[in-house]
Amino acid sequence: MKHRFVTLSNILSLAVACFFLTSFLQQSANEQPPSTLRFPYKEAGLTERQAAAHLLNRFSFGANPGQVDEVVRTGLEKWFMQQMNGGIADDSLQARLKEYDAVNLSNTEVNEIYPRPIQILKMAREEGIIPKDSAKDADRMQYKKEIAQYVKQKKFRRQSALFRQFISAKIERAAYSRNQMQEVLTDFWFNHFNVSLTKKDCALFIPAYERDAIRPNVTGRFEDLLLATAKSSAMLLYLDNFTSSATADDVPSTNIERMRRNIQQINPSINDSTSNEMLQKLKKRKNNQGLNENYAREVMELHTMGVDGGYTQTDVTQAARILTGWTLYPMDNSYGGGIAKMIAKIGEDKLSDHGFVREGDFLFAMNRHDNKEKVVMGKTFPANGGYQEGVLLLKMLAHLPSTATFICRKIAVHFVSDNPPQSLVDKMAKTFLNKGGDIKEVLITMATAPEFWKKEVMREKIKSPFELAISAVRALGADIEQPYQLFNWIDKMGQKIYYYQAPTGFPDKAQYWINTGALLNRMNFGLSIASQKMRGIKTDLLALNNYHEPESPADALLIYGKLLLPERDLDATIKRITALLTAPSLEKKLEAAADKTGTVKRMDDDKKEEEIVDEAMKANEENTKSLKVRKTSKDNEGMLAQVVGIIIGSPEFQRK
Amino acid sequence: MVLLNFKGNDDDFTQLLARMSLEKVILITKKNMMSSRRGFLKSGALAVFGISTGVVPAFIARAAGTLKLVGPYKKNRILVCIFQRGAMDGLMAVSPFTDEYFKAARPGLYMSAAKDSRSSPIIDLDGRFGLHPGMRSFEPLFRNKQLAVVHGIGSPNNSRSHFDAQDYMESGTPFDKGTNSGWLNRASGLLGHDGSPFRAVSLTNSMPRSFYGYNPSIAISNLQDFAIQMKANPLAANITAKSFEELYDQASSGLIKETGKETFDAVKMLDKLDTKNYQPASGAVYPVTPLGNSLRQLAQLIKMDIGLEIGFAESGGWDTHYNQGTEMGTFGKNALDLSNCITAFWTDLSAYQDELTVMTMTEFGRTVKQNGSGGTDHGRASCNFILGTDVRGGIVHGSVKSLAVENLEDGRDLAVTTDFRAVFNEVADRHLKIGNEAILFPGWDGKKIGVMR
Incomplete structure (x- = not known):
């Protein structure tokens, strides 16, 4: 049995090599649509405009005004290939992104500029700026002054400012990028390889994670994505692999001997049985702290094969042993103090001689690696495989048939339907395996399949709150001045982007998004953005209709329905609410819904001392733009805002 | 009807x-x-x-259909959980005050039960454990056997990271990060009373990890926000609400249509709710704090008999690395707030006490020894409070050995002797009558410790 597995895996790796070559050769061919690329929408009974609208619904964050026509003019297939290849010049987006320069920082820079308040206190104590024990009330003022001075001198910034920039940049990109498919895919793959700002340890490194591990690989080969995420600081910290090391059982016995000698040196009176006991305890603790299986488990369960992918708990443990030593290169003041000393001892230039591997922020720490033989899913990884066996493991996982099916189903769920047809998933998985996990090829297979164009799957997907907000901005041609305002709304609608705690990422199904509280907030979002009073978001409803004012609510409904929901059948909608909007007197007896907003002031979880540090860092920020308050819209705009708000909050606008 | x-x-x-x-x-x-x-x-x-x-309301009608001739929601069992974020020092909340090792480990934090004039003593519960004086409002509840303490409670996973420990506790799977749902969401699903949009409500801004999942739940910090909001134009708001209602009624998708209907029913129900002028029953006074506001609103929802079964609220500020203080320090203020809020909630809901259980939880405890800055660091076991008429109250449950170094986990922390799942599962089983630990806490053997009747 084992023998067969080995043979199989050999064949597999040979096959992988072949596909690598094939996909390399094909890359240049992909620049232009292959002559065979044709979307079978006519067969499904769709017009070209309907098909273009469907493409925009699924491969962009929603159509801009007039964009359906644009796609038709370009040609559907050509638009699709351009979008997939990306790289369309985008000066206006770049200009918008200038404001968010912090997202371009390296992890090391981020770590220096945005330390946690607790780290600052530690540094200040170590440098003797503030006393070692905590501040007494009497010299509170003095203490405050010293910290302020220290923070100013070091130019520390608040982490929240970094996250704000990061979130704002995502919103701007999604709303305004001309390379829409790149943004949609970045969102998709980030969610697949989810990391979370809720975990403070990894939070600082998440901007670089998206920028360096996800974004460049969204249409590349799946194994590249997998490897890039595996080696990223954010993922190493988020799923704890950075601490994972060979268990004490695998620590050479010479080390145990050394520990025994140390103990007896410290206290010669300790007899052998006591020192043995202590060693056992130490060993037990080492055991507990040694192997960490979290990443190894999730890489199989969530990133590649899926929970039913055919692996066992033993495979998880074995994989975790292979990945021992995969950690971060030490940084000042925070990570890897122990490793830093060790590196200093070996000498940085001699690291590779000792089996260490450094790539940017990533470090393979040979001294933590479990060197014994491992077997994962029948494949043997011989002893002393070092860094390379981890790479081999991840490549093996990336190309398994169960991975192909799991990944392709997930892509189909995102782009086609909550319950995609099995026939489609099978086609995509076949391409995935035949083309060495080339994501572009998989997407082409999906988009050229008849299943993608079936009437049943059109409008079937419910937008996530993020997709809803961005599609509204795009449909209205709105100008975002303060993206963070949108973030707050998206949070209220149930999707606090970048803060999803579990490694599963947000569920990608309507059932998760649609519940009473969330639905109500979707309607309120529509009303708010259409009212032109949403702070930091500028809309000009009349401009959408070339400054022709609709004559009646019914007129407005007809015109703006078509503008905001191109190529949808809105007859029933319009009929149903026109009567309501034109006969408001009937409703007058209904009790007025009072405007009762007002939020509970929330107590901060942070400690007082940290707040002081925080305040001090505030001073280091450039003056944030003063809030630009829109003038209250005129009465006659009220009706239009109401109609547009109803359209955006309507069931039809929730679909994509 | x-x-x-x-x-x-x-x-x-x-x-x-x-x-x-x-x-x-x-x-x-x-x-x-x-x-x-x-x-x-x-x-x-x-x-x-x-x-x-x-x-x-559609969900009332549906519930009527399933529950026959019992008031559909009137006798629902209710569980309210309060997560103390930051890791409460269980040894300060309920101190083993007679333990000499404990006294020695905390020269600046130890409080005695002896009455002296300077400060309030801790409250001797059973000759061995003493309640923090800030929690004095808990004493009568403990004495009349409605309030129980479980000491030495914690996670079998020894992570001392807030994030990980909270994550594990809220998902209910301490060794599996990939669990997508929270245990309270699963509990709500297992109760199986679909219908009310208010069956699981978290009084928080964002959905807590405990509530993640597919069973409908609501996260809202202010109930007044549960309305169609058109500022300064109530008439338009009504027309708009009516329009939305019509549109969602004609929606082709069952999910959207039904959720839409429930939404508007819920809005109408909350429309009459006046949170500003709410008068708690039995002279209860809620502290004006985030937790007080959360519990006050939860009480209002419960009193509406609209199907609330799972309530959730948070209490912050427990990560006391610095200046933990004794009676009225950082910890003392938190302890006062927590106990006063819970006591007010319990008093306010005196008519509902037979249906209600309140349980606190925290991700881990803190070091036995105080640290160099007058605080305590991340530890292992803590304690929690369970309040209800079906609780075996008046007892400090669990097992706490003397705090000699050899009894401590890793030589420094109060050892975890009760798996949090044992307690959560018992409460869910006995109070909510769920009895399905395979789904609620996959991998847990269902062992109980007898904290519930």
Whole structure:
């Protein structure tokens, strides 16, 4: 049995090599649509405009005004290939992104500029700026002054400012990028390889994670994505692999001997049985702290094969042993103090001689690696495989048939339907395996399949709150001045982007998004953005209709329905609410819904001392733009805002 | 059957019933209201729900269909969980005050039970454990056996990271990060009372990890926000609400249509809620703090009998690395707030005590020894509080050995002797009658510690 597995895996790796070559050769061919690329929408009974609208619904964050026509003019297939290849010049987006320069920082820079308040206190104590024990009330003022001075001198910034920039940049990109498919895919793959700002340890490194591990690989080969995420600081910290090391059982016995000698040196009176006991305890603790299986488990369960992918708990443990030593290169003041000393001892230039591997922020720490033989899913990884066996493991996982099916189903769920047809998933998985996990090829297979164009799957997907907000901005041609305002709304609608705690990422199904509280907030979002009073978001409803004012609510409904929901059948909608909007007197007896907003002031979880540090860092920020308050819209705009708000909050606008 | 502001005569009422062709008529009344139909009618305006159109909320009608002739929500069991974020020092909340090792480990934090004039002593519960003086409002509840403590509670996973430990506790799977749902969401699903949009409500801004999952739940920090909001234009808001209602009613997707209907029913119900002028019952006074606000609003929801089964709130500030203080320090203020909020909640809901259980939880405890800055660092076991009439109260449950170094986990922390799942599962099983640990806490053997009757 084992023998067969080995043979199989050999064949597999040979096959992988072949596909690598094939996909390399094909890359240049992909620049232009292959002559065979044709979307079978006519067969499904769709017009070209309907098909273009469907493409925009699924491969962009929603159509801009007039964009359906644009796609038709370009040609559907050509638009699709351009979008997939990306790289369309985008000066206006770049200009918008200038404001968010912090997202371009390296992890090391981020770590220096945005330390946690607790780290600052530690540094200040170590440098003797503030006393070692905590501040007494009497010299509170003095203490405050010293910290302020220290923070100013070091130019520390608040982490929240970094996250704000990061979130704002995502919103701007999604709303305004001309390379829409790149943004949609970045969102998709980030969610697949989810990391979370809720975990403070990894939070600082998440901007670089998206920028360096996800974004460049969204249409590349799946194994590249997998490897890039595996080696990223954010993922190493988020799923704890950075601490994972060979268990004490695998620590050479010479080390145990050394520990025994140390103990007896410290206290010669300790007899052998006591020192043995202590060693056992130490060993037990080492055991507990040694192997960490979290990443190894999730890489199989969530990133590649899926929970039913055919692996066992033993495979998880074995994989975790292979990945021992995969950690971060030490940084000042925070990570890897122990490793830093060790590196200093070996000498940085001699690291590779000792089996260490450094790539940017990533470090393979040979001294933590479990060197014994491992077997994962029948494949043997011989002893002393070092860094390379981890790479081999991840490549093996990336190309398994169960991975192909799991990944392709997930892509189909995102782009086609909550319950995609099995026939489609099978086609995509076949391409995935035949083309060495080339994501572009998989997407082409999906988009050229008849299943993608079936009437049943059109409008079937419910937008996530993020997709809803961005599609509204795009449909209205709105100008975002303060993206963070949108973030707050998206949070209220149930999707606090970048803060999803579990490694599963947000569920990608309507059932998760649609519940009473969330639905109500979707309607309120529509009303708010259409009212032109949403702070930091500028809309000009009349401009959408070339400054022709609709004559009646019914007129407005007809015109703006078509503008905001191109190529949808809105007859029933319009009929149903026109009567309501034109006969408001009937409703007058209904009790007025009072405007009762007002939020509970929330107590901060942070400690007082940290707040002081925080305040001090505030001073280091450039003056944030003063809030630009829109003038209250005129009465006659009220009706239009109401109609547009109803359209955006309507069931039809929730679909994509 | 629910009628709101129904002021017509009996004939109108009969007609209305006929029109709705409801066979199963169910009266939902407030606790002390008469239960006969005639009495119900004569009471005139019954403003349980602010529904002026006289239409039965869809979820009430559905619940009526499934639950037959019992008031659909009146006797629902309710579990309210309070997560103390930051890791509460269980050894300070409920101190083993006679333990000499404990005293020695915390020279600056130790409080004695001896009465001296300077400060309030800790409250001797059973000769071995003493309650922090800030929690004095808990004492009567403990004495009359409604409040229980479980000491030495914690996670089998020894992570001392807030993130990981909270994550594991809230997902209910301490060794599996990939669990997508939270245990309270699963509990809500297992209760199986679909219908009310308010069956699981978290009084927080964002959905807590405990609530992640596919069973409908609501996260809202201010109930007043649960409305169609058009500032300064109430008339337009009504028309808009009506328009939305129509649109969602004609939606082709079952999910959207039904959720839409529930949403508007829920909005109408909350429309009459006045959170600003709310008068708690039995003279209860809620502290004006985030937790107090959360619990006050939860109490209002519970009193509406609209199907709340799982409530959730948070209490912050427990990560006391610095200046933990004794009676009225950082910890003391938190302890005072927590206990006063819970006591006010319990008093306010005195009419509901037979259906209600309140349970606190925290991700881990803190080091036995105080640190160099007058605080404590991340440890292992802590304690939690469970309050209810079906709780085996008046007892400090669990096992806490003397705090000699050899008894400590990793030589420094109070050892975890009770798996949090044992307690959570027992509460869910005995109070909510769930009895399905395979789904609620996969991988847990279902062992109980006898904290519930």
